[in-house]
Amino acid sequence: MWKHGLIFMCLIAGIYCAVDTAIENKKVERTIDLTSQLVKVYHKINLGRTDNGVISAYTFVLTEDEKNHLAYLSAKDGSKKELKLTESKTSNGWEYLVSFSNPAATQTLYIEAVYTKMLQAYPASITQSEKQLVRYFGNLYFFSPYKTVNQETSVYLSSRNVESYTQIKPVSMSESTISYGNYENIAPFTTEELVIHYENHSPFLIVSRLERTIEISHWGNIAIEETIDILHSGAKLKGSFSRSEFQKDTRNSLSAVKSYKTILPASATGVYYRDTNGNISTSNMKILKDSVELDLKPRFPLFGGWKTHYTLGYNVPSFEYLFNNGDNYLLKMRAIDHVFDDMTIDEAIVKIILPEGCTNIKLITPYPITRLPDTLHYTYLDTFGRPVISFSKRNLVENHIHDFNLKYNFAKITMLQEPLLVVSFLFVLFVIVIICMRLDFSIVKEKEIHHHKD
Structure with missing residues (x-):
C-alpha cells in the first residue's frame, strides 16, 4: 500500500516548485489515533519563514493512496477558526491550499484528517476464539513540501498488545501509546515507512x-x-x-x-x-x-x-x-x-x-x-x-x-385541501345514503296486486 507513497516521492519536482520554499515547519506535533476502525490524524504545525516575508497560504499534500482513503479533512488557524481548503489534482498526488485570513510572519495551523478502511486485518481470517490483529501503514515523517525543523509523533492504540512496530530512534512505548521523536531537520517529502501490528477489538x-x-x-x-x-x-x-x-x-x-x-x-x-x-x-x-x-x-x-x-x-x-x-x-x-x-x-x-x-x-x-x-x-x-x-x-x-x-x-x-377532500367525500356519501333511503326498492305492491287478482 505504501508503494504509492514511494512512487510519489520520486515525482515531487512539480509540487516543490509551486510552493513558497521560504516557509518552514518550525515544529510539527502529530497525533495518530488508531483506537478504532478509523485512522484519525491530528496536526499542530507552527510555521515560520527564513526571510522577512509573511505567510498568507500553506500547501498540505496527500499521496494518491491517502486520498483514496480520505473521508474528512479540515484546517483551522491558531484561534481555531475554520480555514478554506482548495483542492487540486496534480500529476503526483493531491494538494490542499490553505489561505490565512491574517497574513503574518508566523502562523499556527491545525489540520485534522480522518481515513476509512486503512487498517488491514492480519491475519485476514481468525477462529471464534482468536484475537483480532490489524496492521497500520503510514509515514513516520510528516509528508510536506516544506522543510520540517522539529517533529514529534504520538500513536494511540486500542490495546497494549503490540506484535511489532517501527523502531527508529528516538522511540518509546508506554501503556498503549508509542512516541516517535524528536526528529530534526527533515527534508521536504521525506518518507520512511511506519508499520504497526497490534490488537484491535473495536467494532469494525x-x-x-x-x-x-x-x-x-x-x-x-x-x-x-x-x-x-x-x-x-x-x-x-x-x-x-x-x-x-x-x-x-x-x-x-x-x-x-x-x-x-x-x-x-x-x-x-x-x-x-x-x-x-x-x-x-x-x-x-x-x-x-x-x-x-x-x-x-x-x-x-x-x-x-x-x-x-x-x-x-x-x-x-x-x-x-x-x-x-x-x-x-x-x-x-x-x-x-x-x-x-x-x-x-x-x-x-x-x-x-x-x-x-x-x-x-x-x-x-x-x-x-x-x-x-x-x-x-x-x-x-x-x-x-x-x-x-x-x-x-x-x-x-x-x-x-x-x-x-x-x-x-x-x-x-393549501393545508385546507385534505380536510376539504374528506368533508366533500363524506358529504357525497351522506347524499347517496339519503337518496338510497328515499327510494323504494321493495316488491310488496307487486305481490299485493297478484293476490288481488286471485
Whole structure:
C-alpha cells in the first residue's frame, strides 16, 4: 500500500516548485489515533519563514493512496477558526491550499484528517476464539513540501498488545501509546515507512448503505425512517460458529459485535426497530437529558464478513426543525445522524418528502453532495403528488453530522385541501345514503296486486 507513497516521492519536482520554499515547519506535533476502525490524524504545525516575508497560504499534500482513503479533512488557524481548503489534482498526488485570513510572519495551523478502511486485518481470517490483529501503514515523517525543523509523533492504540512496530530512534512505548521523536531537520517529502501490528477489538462495522427518509408534515410532525445495511469488515470468521461456546465463555469472540449504541434526538417518540423477520425486542432505550440512547442488539452476533439489515424509525415535533415566515419555510435537519461510535458509511441516500403544493425549493448542504432527480410521492388524499428531494454522499464519518437547509414556499391555504377532500367525500356519501333511503326498492305492491287478482 505504501508503494504509492514511494512512487510519489520520486515525482515531487512539480509540487516543490509551486510552493513558497521560504516557509518552514518550525515544529510539527502529530497525533495518530488508531483506537478504532478509523485512522484519525491530528496536526499542530507552527510555521515560520527564513526571510522577512509573511505567510498568507500553506500547501498540505496527500499521496494518491491517502486520498483514496480520505473521508474528512479540515484546517483551522491558531484561534481555531475554520480555514478554506482548495483542492487540486496534480500529476503526483493531491494538494490542499490553505489561505490565512491574517497574513503574518508566523502562523499556527491545525489540520485534522480522518481515513476509512486503512487498517488491514492480519491475519485476514481468525477462529471464534482468536484475537483480532490489524496492521497500520503510514509515514513516520510528516509528508510536506516544506522543510520540517522539529517533529514529534504520538500513536494511540486500542490495546497494549503490540506484535511489532517501527523502531527508529528516538522511540518509546508506554501503556498503549508509542512516541516517535524528536526528529530534526527533515527534508521536504521525506518518507520512511511506519508499520504497526497490534490488537484491535473495536467494532469494525461499515454501513454499506443508509437510506434516510424524512417526511415533513405541516400538522406538527416529522417522520424519520432509516433503512441500514451493516457489514462487519474485520477479520473474517474461520470455521463454523458455535453458539454454545459463544455463550459459555465471554472472553472469546472479542471481535464479534454483540450490540452498539445509536443516538437519537431527545424529542424522538414512537421508536421502532425491525428487520425482515419483524420487530427486534432485544434492544433497550434510555431517555437522557439531551438525547435518546438506543442500545441495538442484532438477532445474532456479527463476526467478520457477516451482515445485517434493519429499519429504524421515529417521530420528532416539526417546530424544532421547521421554521417559517409567512409562506416561506426553512427546514434545518441533519443530513445523517449517529449510527454508532466511529462509524463509517459507504453510501448515504437522503430523501426529503415535502407536503403537496411546495414550490421554489432550494437545497443547501454543508458539504458537496450528488443531487438525485426530484420525484413525486403519493399518499392518502394526494392529488398531484408530494415533491421528493433526494441526494447522496459517499464515504461519510461522524464529522459529516451537520445540518442541511431546505428552503421552499408553501401557501397555508393549501393545508385546507385534505380536510376539504374528506368533508366533500363524506358529504357525497351522506347524499347517496339519503337518496338510497328515499327510494323504494321493495316488491310488496307487486305481490299485493297478484293476490288481488286471485
